[in-house]
Amino acid sequence: MFAKLARTGFVIAALGISGCTNSSVEDFAPQYANKQLPEKILASMRAKSMNRNSPVMARIFKEEGVLEIWKQKTNGRYDIVATYPICKWSGKLGPKYTEGDRQAPEGFYTVRPSQMNPKSNYHLSFNIGFPNAYDRANGRTGANLMVHGACSSSGCYSMTDPQIEEIYAFGRDAFQGGQTEFQIQAFPFRMTAANMARYRNDPNYEFWKMLKVGYDNFEITKVPPKVDVCEKRYVFNQIPANGETFNPTGACPASTQPDSLKVAYSSYQKSYDSAFASASKMSVPAKPTIAGLKEANIVADWSKRRARGERVPIEPPSLNADGTISETQRMGRIDSPAGRKMAALDAEKAAKKKAEEEKAAAIAAAKAAKEAEKAQKLAAKEAAKHPAAQDMAAAPAPADAAAPENATQTASGEPDGAVSKLKKRLLGMFGG
Known part of the structure; x- marks a missing residue:
């Protein structure tokens, strides 16, 4: 059944340069854009029954800070072939809402050949395809969101130059194998029961629950899910009835899924529900997340002023x-x-x-x-008019004719009254 899903279009395609041949790449692209994958990786691919030119897909986990490369095996399923630590990503956990909010996107994205850039200012890069149909349906804006080198990010997923050379090579080789596009799945964290329980009260939780359906479909099938958008939400591995199509902003058409996938998903969900209930009883700290459009607009305004x-x-x-x-x-x-x-x-x-x-x-x-100066001249003029007043003002103040008796002091500092009493006492003793 899973091989059939791959044959009917659930298989993703690969990276590449639109309209380029091997010769044109060698003639015009920097040499590091043509760098071959290390022998160690090629040996791992051979051991896992992967061809060098078989399809690839990528998964990104913000909280862990990793980018995974998965590659198709000869049986049609995918297996992980390389893991790279992300050098830098900006913003917080949570989706990108608006231009300038510095958020690295979360969701399901498609990279086509024209999105590859071997002459990037960031060594090598590819545009992840934001905004996609879901983003546009929900009014989310932004442009030039990439995976690139140079380890510098303002909303992108930035790798070191040696890392992006290998990631780019995976895509280039898959394109040379005849693929036309590949899928990037960008998540805030691995969508396990424990992690979902940690963020069950987060404002982005409903969005993450929706992404988890696609995450679970891949975990069950190990085939990149078919992704569509209707009623402004993602739907996965749905086959519309009677030739109808999915309208991102319109009602979802009647659709079906293979019975085997529905049974596998139901069993998977039962195990998840039990694990989620147990995890919800624990208290594990969560990391900062973006508080919706309001915070996105605040950061966007900061970005505009900074720019x-x-x-x-x-x-x-x-x-x-x-x-x-x-x-x-x-x-x-x-x-x-x-x-x-x-x-x-x-x-x-x-x-x-x-x-x-x-x-x-x-x-x-x-x-x-x-x-x-004006006041001084006026005062002088007034003084000139009244010379007697001027003389009086200049004369020294007369000394008091007689100070009060009780206010005078002797040379020794005794009051005059004490001196008089002593004098009278002496006169009385000598008959004076």
């Missing part, structure tokens, strides 16, 4: 559970033509403001001096 060269907090702001916004205290400006231009404009504005303040201070000082 204009304004001074903004070094790190993007975060929306707290209570609705407050957290920002780092350290401010900075992006080192770019826009940033340098904005810095020059700010310096010019500051210099102009300082000059204006200095000019205003000089004018105020001059005005105050003029007022003081």
Whole structure:
């Protein structure tokens, strides 16, 4: 049954360069775009019954920070062939909502030959295809979301240059084998019962439950699921009846699944439900996640101001559970033509403001001096009109004719009254 699914289109296709032959790649692409896979990987592929040019797919897990390459075996199923630690990805757990929110996308994406870029500014790259039909149906925006080298990310999945050379080679070889596209499955974490239980109260939980259906389909079949969108949601491995098609924003058409897949999924779900119930009793910390469109818009505004060269907090702001916004205290400006231009404009504005303040201070000082001089002249003029008053004001104040008796002191500091009493006592003793 699973081989039949692969033959009817559930098999993904591979990476490549649209319209390019081996000669054109060698003539125009950098040599590292033609680098061959290491012998160790080729030996592993042979041991797992994989051909060098067979189809590939990729899985990404943000929380673990890994990118997996899976390759089709001769029996039609896929097996993992390589795992790479992601050098950098930006944002938090959760989907990408809007241009500038710095979120690395989550969901099911398709890479076609035209999305490959051997001459990337980031060594090598391929565009993952955001926004896809689901993103567009839900009004999500953004562009140029890639897997690339250079270990630098503002919404992409960035690898080291040696890593991207191997990842690119997997796709290039599969394309040369005749494939036309390949699937990327990007998840916040491995969608196990334990991890889903950890995030059961997260605002992104319903979105992740939807992704989990596709995750489970792959875990059961080991064949990349057929992905469609209707009623603004993902549907997996559904075959529409009577030749109908899936409309991303319209009602889902009547559809069917192979009975064997439905039975396998039902059994898988029962085991999951039991494990989820047990995991829900445990308390395991979760990692930060994006708080929906509101936080995405806050970060997008920060990105716009930063792109204009304004001074903004070094790190993007975060929306707290209570609705407050957290920002780092350290401010900075992006080192770019826009940033340098904005810095020059700010310096010019500051210099102009300082000059204006200095000019205003000089004018105020001059005005105050003029007022003081005017007051001095007026006082002199008034004094000239009244010379007697001027003499009186200049004469020393007369000394008191007689100080009160009880206020005078002797040379020894005794009061006059004490001296008189002593004098009278002496006179009385000598008959004076």
